[in-house]
Amino acid sequence: MNDTINLVPHGTHKPVSTPNEDVLPRRFADFATFTEALDYAATGARGFNFHDARGTLARVYPFSELREDAIKVAHALIARGIKPNDRVALIAETGPDFAALFCGAVYAGAWPVPLPLPTSFGGKDNYIEQLAVQLDSSDPVLLVGPDEIAAMIEAAAARQGCAHAGWADFAAKDAPVVELPARSPDDICYLQYSSGSTRFPHGVAVTHRSLLSNLASHSHGMEVEPADRCISWLPWYHDMGLVGCFLSLIANQVSGDYMKTEDFARRPLAWLDMISRNQGTSISYSPTFGYDICARRISSQSAVTDRFDLSRWRLAGNGADMIRPDVMQNFVNAFAAAGFKAASFLPSYGLAEATLAVTIMPPGEGIRVELVEEERLSGAPRDLSRPARYRAIVNCGKPVRDMEVVIRGEDGTLQGDHKIGKVWCRGVSVMHSYFRDPEATAACLVDGWLDTGDMGYMAKGYLFIVGRAKDMIIINGKNHWPQDIEWAVEQLPGFNHGDIAAFSVETENGEEAPAVLVHCRVSDPEARVALRDQIRDKVRSITGMNCVVELVPPKSLPRTSSGKLSRAKAKKLYLSGEIEPFKLAA
Template identity: 55%
Template sequence: MVETTTMTSVTPTLDSTLPRRYSDFDTLVDALEYAARGIRGANFYNARGDLVESLTWKEVRERAVVIGRKLVATGFKRGDRIALIAETSANFICFFLGCQYASVLPVPLPLPTSFGGKDGYVSQLRGQMESCDASALLAPAFMQEMSEQAADGLKLKFIGDTAAFLAQDGDAEPNLPAADDLAYLQYSSGSTRFPHGVAVTHRSLMSNTHGMGYHGVRLLDDDRCISWLPFYHDMGLVGTFLTTLTCQVSVDFIPTEEFARRPLSWLRVMSANKGTISYSPTFGYDICTRRAAMRASAMEGLDLSSWRVAGIGGDMIRPDVLREFYESFGQIGFSEQAFLPSYGLAECTLGVSFGKVGQGIEIDLVEESLLVGDRHVLVSNADNDDRKREVVNCGRPLPEYDIEVRDEDENVLTEGSVGKVFVRGTSVMREYYGDPETTRSVLSDDGWLDTGDMGYMKNGDLYIVGRAKDMIIVNGRNHWPQDIEWAAEQMDGIKNGDIAAISVPGENAEEVPMILAQCRIGEAADRAKFVDELKKHVQGATGVNCLIELVPPRSLPRTSSGKLSRTKARNQYLSGMLRAIA
């Protein structure tokens, strides 16, 4: 369990005693040592908006040093991996940083609340520990039974919580890292069946947090970050924890599971603490809008006028959802210009490109036929009857990066042509840890990373249109599953997240498009009517004739970061694990 104390005040937003440095350090240890000279820090809240614990970066550093010295004393060697369950707590951030003082690699992994059941979670946890060859598992006390099951036979040096670890005897001099040493391993969102731990060096981390803080969000002296994002995901770990530390910003954390129950807790803390920067995938904005619509009093006493950077990333950016958020919360001070689209991935530490601060969402209205491969060169805002698609400008790449858009033969395309996005820069991962074959499949000898994302460049800005591996091909034509899902979600009775568009094998090895729709309708006749209406609606909107299968509520699989996993949905359906409703 997390040890908590009732605090009466948060760490301050302003600090006139310490000049801001934008991650211009060699290592994470150097960054913490500098931040500890100031008075800013990290604060932890519950879903009611109550402050649970508050630590200055100095206090974080003091705890981290004790943990690091004890890691060395208890036999952990440079480069050992420690599986670290990522609860939103001071214990987590102190232990993560304590590992740096021993040159041990923390491996943040999700809590059991991210999974559907105990057995699935234990299996997932064991697979990731085996993948990184973990030497220890540090988890909250309530997880002791699951921890022991997951670690059975792995011969770990330690299994337990922070209190049990600190109760051990021993103290030794720290074992400090160098710039090119690994800082941690980050499991990417899609790595649930075949885990891929992204290996991030201190140099990569410092380069990326500098780029995001200085160029991306353009940090100001009076900035304060608010976050509900999980620490096991790159946006939560790097974006809201490590960037705030390395750029000396005060930050307020709300546990992800608390946000899921009471999403407006995010906005309450933003309002109370005059937060200026916060990030979320599109669905976070969506559930806040939906919850506010359910309660007339939801926005009483809230003021979002201080929010200057409302970042969006982590999945495909949906302008319709963001417009609805602004329509709901503009009345309490939220500015439409605060939206800041971005693009990133764990394999690049985090951030790759950012829109312009204060500009809001910029849309490229593009003919759908041009996005799916009928033609290769895009012509925006064409005046004809073709169906249009809104593509969001994800902004200019950070200065450290080179970006190329390539065709299927890896020829570099000109601006305005859709292809696969390749990235090269200091923040690109060193490898998938312990997996040279998979590393070679995405990372070239000269440092070019195949992101697996499809996009195009326009006037030096990056536009992302989808994932290459999710493409549905019917009769030689490409269809983005996001488009089919969006069309389905416009029908009454369907919520965002209820739909997965996949393809299944048909006759003559052809692909057949299918919609898996979570259904809450009880009567068989009503279900049949719903299927017929959904099929006609999607065909009318996209021209795609889809098979429809209804599945139970909450049955569509998600990644560890909460995103829909179409690959898992397809595999589960074809294997019979995901059963359709009769």
Template identity: 45%
Template structure:
């Protein structure tokens, strides 16, 4: 097994093609629908690369790829590597949302990527004409349609390590989705650190994923990294996981998978579905690396999952907290293997008033909070915590998380001003996240832009959301907290998804939310009830507080009721 000594993704695929591993795609019923050995992936990609060049595309051109979970997407992505084209994965239509909204988003992303071609699933063909009208693409359609066209009689020149390998759209949690340029060198470095050090991949390992290919964790973590490490990997479509979360675990048992990842909400969905009874005969004893990332890690969710699935052989020491983002290719830090979720308990008053993460006094009756320790920075990289003036902070002092190293993006595609705001002249990336160090390990406390400042106190919105979601009838994802500053002054707003329509129940919920936030956090929020599924999410399934705040300020929830 080779991990980090390849220079490009093409080199890695050429090597993996000589082995017996590959990718396998399953239906929601856990039936194998497609098998893609790496040797077949290489052969199909080379043919498709010549066909793309035969359509008038030239090395350096961009190709938008609608990221359905299937072999066609992977083949098209690899074909772009052999043709030295830049693939830009874009999302499928959401489960909830209309055609018009998706066509507008698709048009925005294709234009933003400066794509000259688009490959999409056959079932989306009717939507493409509307979304792409007037963009002058050289080709748009399915891989099956493209394969009917002639190949160009060209020699495929290999990419260079510092060539851009792909454009990764940001999740849109704090900005309009933006293309992030990642080189082959950055990809090889990050993937090598992930599979060689962070997860310590070994012979016999097998991966499984339901994460979408348009998100960095799904694309890099469970499509490109397994290829680079010659691992076999099994896939469930994200929509199938959403319908039947326990299918993820059943497939893991069925195929003997040892490595998988999920944001906290994926573990919570499984725990909720299995709270009454486990699937009969489920065996999770071979699952040695259960990664968590993609959002704030909630330790109570993971503890509940571990308790529920312990009878199925799940070992809570398998949890691997980590931290990363698309701007660093994927991963920045990994917790140590076989340690499970380790937390640091801090005094909330000291955190909010002084910006320090101090343990609670032994005789203190004040509020405390457990933060998950996300481990040490990956090899070859540096990490610092800095204050607003750019000065490095000592351990346990909360500040902006800064990272530097060979995994970083070259910048935001065609956005030099935005790139300059986050990447300084010395190569340091401002992640936009807040955190602190403890024993050289990273702890994330939230996003800098999300912090609610009331009377000089820094209050983390996810703390308020967690408090609200513990009320009877509510669940994780039902609340969004943020600050607004308008003619009514600066205040905290809490949007709460409410399913009942009875006026009495709704008034009682508003009173309960107001009371619990006032009691626990010492502030009186404005509480607004919103319809079920109304809180916006990013492409990776995270709550988008910025979008929720924008909708609130635009008056979108004005008629729903509030206090």
């Protein structure tokens, strides 16, 4: 593949970004297959733009060049013996190599399987183990990844018994030009591994029809405008990054600016710099923690007004995790002086099993919350001896076009407005199946309806998400959301979102009790004991429960592939002794 920058005006060495607007008439994902969508996008001037760690434009990659490279990759894959419906596992590094390989695999009739990059957590052996589990599930013919991690790719591929290659193996290599296989709307387009800890590692099989339906529906829900541009740091192995900020841009002909996820982690404010430089209107998504880290990094209001211009940030999407209204308000407080508008927030709800989007807030309505008594959330009768406690539940918007959403009780009956139950959805973009797992597929797909595994309620056509059913902590017959316990600890000074994992454990007398693992950054033994007692008292004051508090080393709590806390894995590692708490005095 060509690594040179093509769009360079005469007399300068600075790359010129692909435009926001184009003479090519925009089509909102109304194509039969994804390859047809790329064929059309390639006739225009828009495309991808990749930025370095400081947010400086480094590589311009118009859709026309992407298609040209993807066709070459398709021929190269076929020359290597790749056949229709074979799986090709790809380490999803943000950049032109992965983009061309993903699209090339689709052109070749194979199913690309995006897999995560190594993180700073866990080390080499854990990463190889993670890859091996996903490779065992997807059974690919080939694993391809960055040359920098060739040794880990080779080790994971050897465990699975599949071939492996690096990006360089597909660069500047001529392969015989052959006729590419025809694809139909109901063919599988790719496999997506859901980041949810309760169903990992099931591969979600997404058809061309499902993909394009969802891409058309969410662009309709966001009311995409001619001058819109997407700015993203989200990883391409997660559904919000892959579908919402990569595939959607092709199918809806939107230019995009990218920085790598690891660069965002080091320099989060470079994300806002990129948004500030966009002269059109910006669409940019992030989970809650992205907004949180940016608000924490700002030192003064003068630094905000001198550096940023967020007045053209039209849609500030929020999803992929529970939306925290307090964090979002802190972001508004920090960046209103730079022109950021609270009405730009766009809460949404989705999951890989529905391709991506299920509900989206109508643009301009911002974040709306309802205060709900905790007893209602837990299903317990009102305890009149204690003052009522409330939790702010965020409105996640209305179902996207061609998607139905209902709430069902434990017995499957439909629930009315403000009645909490299991969230079910049905639509064209609901997944085909879990790959080679009919039992898991049958467990969550019933007569075309998808059991999302999440709890929520409807109110006047809007969906409110209150938590995950399988994360529920049940003590003495009463349900408790782990988020409530985690939020209680986060209110203490010195803790960040993601520092706490709450779940239930069995005590020595056989009873269930809540346990809380907390990242501890203090070294003095007496200070640790005081901190543990403070956490225990705080949780008791908010939930009325006594809990097991374990202080653990920083960065020891596990994450899913998209960076979210994995409570299920934290519990497993804690019970197996792989997470070793600090020893404290009684």
